[in-house]
Amino acid sequence: RKEVEQDPGPFNVPEGATVAFNCTYSNSASQSFFWYRQDCRKEPKLLMSVYSSGNEDGRFTAQLNRASQYISLLIRDSKLSDSATYLCVVPSGSARQLTFGSGTQLTVLP
């Protein structure tokens, strides 16, 4: 099993739609989780951190299910500017290296 697995996508949704991505992780000892977004040919940028059961920031909601070892990201009222690749990230190792999922590509259509 991969350390971090994500929905492969791509997701093509109309503006205003609600879309959810799932991510599973293999290390049950992981305590914190991140969602990053990466625009084409750019570096990843932190979108949300998840330390407990979940986190909400405007249209974005991240939820954590420790028993099932998955994290989800919900985007409500999608905007064209939400089009990007969303990366599920789990710190691991003694230096808290980040392990990235393969990413889920989202395209919001007008």
Next chain:
Amino acid sequence: GAVVSQHPSRVICKSGTSVKIECRSLDFQATTMFWYRQFPKQSLMLMATSNEGSKATYEQGVEKDKFLINHASLTLSTLTVTSAHPEDSSFYICSARGLLPGQETQYFGPGTRLLVL
């Protein structure tokens, strides 16, 4: 938020030459810097973890003699791709983690696109 810079942003070189990429934390001291590589349509893969004043820790499959990392100060780490070949063409991204509490988040540089002809 914290700022991390990388230089150069893009480099094209001939096969067999060496290329040095710099990663700087501009407004905080970074005890640890990470180097990633991303091939087209793939996710970021960690290459090595660099701690100031000590040898870098390389991930499995990454040749330490080919990818030389130097972390001489708390604000600068360099990655040198030695004797670059076309298969080394990739997007190289560094990230830096701060020293102080509250700076545990990794901040990414803008990346360096390397094209080896």
